[in-house]
Amino acid sequence: MLREQNPYINDDGFTARVMTALPRRRQYYWLRRALLLGAAAIGTALAIRWLPWESLPAVDLSALLSLDFQAMAPWLSVALVGAAILWAVIAAVEWED
Amino acid sequence: MTDTDLIVRVLTSEDQNAFAELVRRYQSPVRGFLARMTRGDTHLADDLAQETFVKAWQKLHTFRGSARFSTWLFGIAVNEFRTVVRQRKELAMEEIEDVVPEENHCAAEPPGQLRLDLTEALERLHSGERAAIVLCCQNGLTHEEAAQALDCPLGTVKTNVARGKEKLKRWLLGYQDYEPA
Numbered sequence: 001m002l003r004e005q006n007p008y009i010n011d012d013g014f015t016a017r018v019m020t021a022l023p024r025r026r027q028y029y030w031l032r033r034a035l036l037l038g039a040a041a042i043g044t045a046l047a048i049r050w051l052p053w054e055s056l057p058a059v060d061l062s063a064l065l066s067l068d069f070q071a072m073a074p075w076l077s078v079a080l081v082g083a084a085i086l087w088a089v090i091a092a093v094e095w096e097d
Numbered sequence: 098m099t100d101t102d103l104i105v106r107v108l109t110s111e112d113q114n115a116f117a118e119l120v121r122r123y124q125s126p127v128r129g130f131l132a133r134m135t136r137g138d139t140h141l142a143d144d145l146a147q148e149t150f151v152k153a154w155q156k157l158h159t160f161r162g163s164a165r166f167s168t169w170l171f172g173i174a175v176n177e178f179r180t181v182v183r184q185r186k187e188l189a190m191e192e193i194e195d196v197v198p199e200e201n202h203c204a205a206e207p208p209g210q211l212r213l214d215l216t217e218a219l220e221r222l223h224s225g226e227r228a229a230i231v232l233c234c235q236n237g238l239t240h241e242e243a244a245q246a247l248d249c250p251l252g253t254v255k256t257n258v259a260r261g262k263e264k265l266k267r268w269l270l271g272y273q274d275y276e277p278a
Contacts, residue, residue: 006235009125009132014143018120018150019113 036092040085047081100166107157116157120150123167126236127174133231134178136220145181149174164245171232171246182224218268226261229254234262 056074063071098118106115127149131142152173160169219227225247232243233254240258244251 006129009128011121011124014124014128014146015117015120018124018147019117021147021151022113022116022154023151 033092036088040088040092043081043085043088047078047085051078051081101162104157104160104162104166107154116154119153119166123170124150126167127170130171130228130231130236131174131178133219133227133235134224135181137216141181145174145177149177152177164242167236168238168242168246171236171238172248175228175247214269215265218265221268222261222264223257225249225253226257226264229257230261230265233258 052074056078057071059075069076098115100119100122103112103115103119106112107119124146128139128142128146131145131149132139135141135145149170153170156173160166219230222230228247229243232238232246233240238246240251240254243258244254247254
């Protein structure tokens with residue numbers, strides 16, 4: 001009975017209205033991902049090339065545990081750069097139109 | 098042409114005629130579903146249906162093909178309805194608990210009257226039950242497909258269908274002895 005009481009609805013111009021309301025398709029939706037991943041790759045390359053790896057202090061667990069920010073500052077910079085790159089990669093992969 | 102053929106044409110060739118064919122195929126079930134969900138507000142239902150197809154056009158590249166196209170489309174329609182429910186609280190109205198069942202009518206009631214009372218009865222259901230009943234019983238979706246479209250557990254859909262049917266039977270009890278002339 002439920003199926004019988006589900007009458008067909010005539011189009012009456014509905015399809016035409018939908019078609020005129022359609023936005024121009026974004027043909028290059030892949031471009032956004034490519035740009036973000038490209039930026040992340042360039043950032044990674046620059047970070048590897050320009051970060052002062054030689055002057056980074058050895059990891060000091062006691063400084064880490066005692067939250068000695070001055071001692072940890074160089075490594076915090078590395079962590080921030082890494083986080084920014086990771087963020088760009090995740091944004092590129094998870095981006096929804 | 099199958100839905101898959103049309104979708105491939107839209108995605109590879111930007112074939113608007115192919116998308117128009119998809120709209121023509123599914124405009125009636127989508128508009129009908131939204132008309133039920135909006136409790137008969139056909140203008141709002143058509144606006145939501147139009148937005149559903151526009152979103153489908155924009156997101157067609159995300160359709161994976163693991164489910165039927167109709168299931169995916171109903172999922173978008175459900176989301177559009179839920180968006181407007183957040184703005185218009187009267188659409189989220191819970192089932193009317195104190196409805197007085199229709200008086201028993203004589204067997205000579207015409208089918209048109211039966212359709213009207215079924216419409217009224219469906220409008221009185223809780224929105225979750227109404228959605229489950231309309232998708233499964235009127236549009237032929239399986240419970241699993243309805244759960245996917247409604248983004249809720251399978252058990253919830255089955256419960257809503259069973260409860261909804263029970264309530265409809267109770268409310269329409271006066272028509273069960275109807276015999277056409």
